Amino acid sequence: MKPPRHVPPRLATRLLHLFCAPHRVDELEDDLDELFRQRIRQVGVREARWRYVKDVLSLMRPSLMKRHLTNEYPEPTHATMIRNYLKIARRNLIKNKTYSFINIGGLAVGMTVAMLIGLWVYDELSVNRSFENYDRIAQVMQNQTNNGIVSTQEHNPPPLGDALRTMYGTDFKYVVMSSGTFETILSVGDKKFTKPGNYIEPDITDMLSLKMLKGTRSGLKDPSSILLSESVAKAFFGDNDPIGKIVKLNDNTNLNVAGVYEDFPANSQFSDVTFLAPWNLIYQATRNKDDWDNNQFRTYVQLADNADMDKVSAQIKDIKFRNGRKDSQQYHSEMFLHPMSKWYLASDFENGVSVGGRIQYVWLFSIIGVFVLLLACINFMNLSTARSEKRAREVGIRKAVGSVRSQLISQFFSESFLVVILAFALAIGLTTLSLTWFNEIAGKHLTMLWTSPYFWAASLGFILLTGFLAGSYPALYLSSFQPIKVLKGIGFQAGRFAALPRKVLVVVQFTVSVTLIIGTIIVYRQIQYAQNRPMGYNRAGLIILQTPTPDVHDHFDAIRDELKKSGAIAEMAESHSPLTNVFLVLPDFDWKGKNPSLQASLGAVKVSYDYGKTVGWQFKQGRDFSRTFTTDSVGMILNESAAKIMGFKHPVGEVIKAGEFLSNESFNVIGVIKDMVMESPYEPVRPSVFIINRRKGNFAILKLAPTLSAADALSKTEAVFKKYNPAAPFDYKFVDQEHAVKFAAEERVGKLALLFTSLAILISCLGLFGLASFMAEQRTKEIGVRKVLGASVFSLWRLLSKDFVFLVVIAFGIATPLAYYLLGNWLQKYSYHTDLSWWIFAASGAGALVITLLTVSYQSIKATLMNPVKSLRSE
Amino acid sequence: MKGTYLGEFEEVVLLAVAIRSGDAYGATVVTEIEQQMNRSVNLGAVHSALNRLGEKGLVTSELGGMTAERGGRSKRLYSVTAAGRRALQEIRQVRNQMWESIPTTVWT
Structure with a gap:
């Protein structure tokens, strides 16, 4: 019979646990225990219990209660495991160089785009913010x-x-x-x-x-x-x-x-x-x-x-x-x-209500940035899941030796974070390199905000976001494999629906790409359409000078004679408005039969006699101003829009009464010209009248002689102007360049859209290329067997390309109405705008298809040309 | 020189560790001292002395083998380091020197 087992005083034990340092408590308890049992034998239970309590109390001293801060034991849990994850990740990256390149390269490009756009958006949003009283x-x-x-x-x-x-x-x-x-x-x-x-x-x-x-x-x-x-x-x-x-x-x-x-x-x-x-x-x-x-x-x-x-x-x-x-x-x-x-951001008004402005471009580019990044993330997801079969055994083994799912999830996340961090480093480099070039396109002075804590916070957030975006699906998918199935090797079947998410993602990618293609084409068409708009005058060789001093007006005839004699110019005139704007808009004109409810503001351009000959306007009716008719000093030339709004069939000879600003004078209409585009090339031409200026004009307009080179003509002109107008610098501007400035904003948008679209397509194609090479690799044996049985290269190519073409066609089907809706809205902003012709959509679709086929064909043709002996022998 | 000074109780504990070398841990050290000196010792005093000795580098500790007695848990085994041995020898030498310096006439 065993001796009765005595238990040391519980209260004392609890006290020990309460106060002693956790890393020592076991050891001390064991000591107490051993001594307790020893003492029961030597001095009896009572005494042993008493000594036990005394010992516990004696242990309550600071040196033994002190918590251990530095751990003596190596902690094998996190650091080691993550090191292992990273090692495996690194090996995988090195082993599959193509995939790694596509993943990291694609992500880097996507991140660069997102970063550039981020810097651009930041800059747009910070305009005027440097003023202390910004809010007030x-x-x-x-x-x-x-x-x-x-x-x-x-x-x-x-x-x-x-x-x-x-x-x-x-x-x-x-x-x-x-x-x-x-x-x-x-x-x-x-x-x-x-x-x-x-x-x-x-x-x-x-x-x-x-x-x-x-x-x-x-x-x-x-x-x-x-x-x-x-x-x-x-x-x-x-x-x-x-x-x-x-x-x-x-x-x-x-x-x-x-x-x-x-x-x-x-x-x-x-x-x-x-x-x-x-x-x-x-x-x-x-x-x-x-x-x-x-x-x-x-x-x-x-x-x-x-x-x-x-x-x-x-x-x-x-x-x-x-x-x-x-x-x-x-x-x-x-x-x-x-x-x-x-x-800056909301400068557009419609019917007196603020309707935004540049903020729309800020939104547009932010969305494009997010989408381009998303495309790169999709590549990562697709390639990771497509190659899952290769990782399946690893997952099986890890699970068999005791990994739980959450650990596998963190493994795949650490892999995606590794890729994202590599891509981020690359993207920082790319962004720095491309920033000057990007500034040129965007017309900005962006710099990398190295010293800004916001930049680094944003970067960190950006890495986390991208890492999660790209890594979540593969992490959840790969970690869900059942070890028994994958280790048996038979269980892993890429069923009909296994590839479905991947296909959906490819469709998303191409929807975005095709939409961007269509968008870019339409932006460019719109710019071109407005640029090709009939101007109503001849811009070639026209220069314009501001004449704030009276010298040019006072010596006008002398300057004109001298310049014409020297052969430098063909004609010269003065004007109150430049050719690219209308300075004077007057509401109070009156004419016979004017509808009393009509509130017509007409542009009024005060010019000298030779204006018409200088700019080369085109007459519909009537004639130009002429010095030979003294009555022409109260003559008036209408543009077509003005004639239309006045409701005249035969305006020549009608009398127009001006308001107070023009001293209530009456003018005789002597001619009607074709509309001249002087203001926004996207808006309808303002109804305008042209009258003879009796005072000094603001501008001198010169038509350079076409027979001379521009440089020659300009140097001769400069000499004459210096002689008669010594107070002013000879600062001339070419009218066509001034006109081109009006397209600058749209051209910028066009260029940026083109840039981002190309990158989006590049990223999508990289992904497709990766997928195609994976498919071809996976079907090596099948292709071998088919070849042995007599399949032609063409039929094999068709077999391998068919799937992708199908996906692109679906994407095209989604992108078309989307782009139609979005760009239809955009074009509505412009009164003078191009149409959404069907061929733009067709061309974009065809373009996407061709790009897809080219990308896929490289892989599929490579696979079909392989010698079946080789592909069937390899095991 | 606080680092090298060895208190009386510390010396006793160090000696006990040396006696029980290979099997020296809290409980055995307590037992050893009690048996040798015929007086009761607190476990807390022993552990705190072992701590101090460890800090002075006179003993080291490592996790020893498991014993069934202790429920399969391993225990911390102490052993005297070279420095510990030197410290003990020095003390002994000093004592011997002192013994020898006692004039023989004293005892007679």
Whole structure:
């Protein structure tokens, strides 16, 4: 019989467990136990129990209670396991070089695209944000209703600034009237430059928190002073101190340099403002200073600290309606505040309501970025799952030796993270390399934000997102294999539906690609369509010069004679508007039989007699201005749109009565020309009239002689202009180049779309290439048997390519209506737009099909040409 | 020189570890000291002394073999290091020296 088993005091044991360091508790308990049993034999149970308690109490000392911080044992769990995962992952990458290349390369390209787009979007969103008072600044805009159509403009009447200050002074911290930015000739001694700048009220310096390098912000308060940007000051004065020096504006105003400010940041809408001149200069020279109908200036405000943007906006609504002339009330002018945060991204208005603007491109490119990245992730998923058979045994063995599913999932995740991190490193390199080139296309000054913590946080998030996106499906799929089946080797069957998800993903890829192809083609078609639009005049060899000084007008005949004699030009004219814009739009024309309810604003272009010959406009009816008819000084030429809106069948000879701005004069229509595209090439031509200018024009337009080379003609012209107009630099512009600027935004979108589309297609094809090579490899034996039985190369090629073609056809079927819908919406933005012809869709589909076949055929033909002896012998 | 100073109890524990070398752990050290010195010793005092000796580098410990007695759990076995041995020898030498320095007349 066994001696009764005595138990040491439980309370003491519990105490031990409560206080002792966990890594020692077992050892101590064992010691206590052993001594307890020994002592029962030697001194009896009672004494043993007593000693036990004493021992436990004696163990309650700090040196034994201290927790172990550094572990003596190596921890074999995580680090080792992950090291093993990474080792296996690395071996797999090295073993399958093609797949690794496709995976990492494709992901890197996708990430590069996403990164470039991310930087671009970041830059777009940060425009104007560098201004301290970003949230409080707004521009006053006005809506006017004309024939039931609400049009929005930023031009305001001269008295608006003072009216805002007196009536709503408490709502605004600053109210600033501005001329808007335009080019002006600045000269210091013999140095002359044409620079864009602003005539503006002095509070602007505080509003935009100008960083003064020299002088003070208050310098602009002196009406005879000017503030220069750093770059302009440098151009004129080099390293000398510019303060107090005299700068001449347009050869008639001398201003003291009162300060130099740091150039406005490139991603702000004031970036082209290179000087600030006193607003009073332009205000004093303005006729109709008090005319509320003279919409000429811009108004910027900063709200008072406690004022609410929307409330103030609603308050000032009727300011013009109430103060302006009674007969102008028909236009229902409504003023409102357009906050700075919307200036750049939401500058489009439709019927007086903000309808976005560039923000749409920001969205568009963000979506494209996400999709391109998604395409690369799909490649990763497809290739991983397609090759799952090769990994199946590994999964089986791992499971058999005790891996649980969560461990396998983390294994495959660590694999995908390895690939993603490699791809990310590559993508960082690619992005850095391609950034200058990308900047050129996008017209930006992007830099890698190496020092920004946001950049790194975003990168980390980006790696995690991509890793999860790409790794989740393979991880879940591969880890779900049943060990018995896969190890037996017979159980693993790629059934009919096993490949279904893969096929769906390929369809998604090609849907995106085909949509992008169609989109790119249509963007380009639209640009081309607008570029090929009949201009109504001849752009070839036309140059245009701004003539702010009176010299050209005063010596016009002499200059024209001399230039014509020297053979440099064919013809020369003056004009109030450039050829690429209409400066004067007047609402108050009247004519016989005018519909009283018609509110027609007509463009009015004041020109000299030889304008028509210079630009080469084309007559539908009537004749050009001629010096031989003295009555032509009140002659008028209509464009087709004007003739149409006036409702004349035979306009020649009709009398048009102008409004106050043109001194209520009456004009005789002498001719009708074909519409000339002077404004947006996407909009219908504005109904316009052309009349003889009796004063100085703003521009000189010259038709260079076609017989001379442009360089020759220009140098001769320059000499003559220098002689008669010494105050102004000879800054000419080619009209066709000025016209091309109007396509810049769309061309940029087109180029970017083309770039991203090509990359998207590249990535999709890489994936397809990988899949095809896998399929071919998998079916090596089948192909061998078929060849032995007499299958031709062509029939085998068809067999292998058929599946992929089928997928692309489905993708095309999905992409077509999608693209039709999206691009139909986009084209609606343009009044003058191309059609969504069926052939664009057909061509895109065919293109995608050809690309697919080329990609797949390389693999399938390689497989079919293989010697069956080899493929059947290998085991 | 705190590092090398060996307290009286530490010396006893170190000696016990040396006596029980190969089988020296908390409980055996306690038993050994109790038997040799005929006085009761607290387990906590022994463990804390072993700790201190370990920190001074005079004993090392390693996980020993499992015994059925201890429910299949391995135990921490202590052994005297070379430095520990030197420390013991030094003490002994100092004692011997001191014994020999006692004038013989004292005892008579």
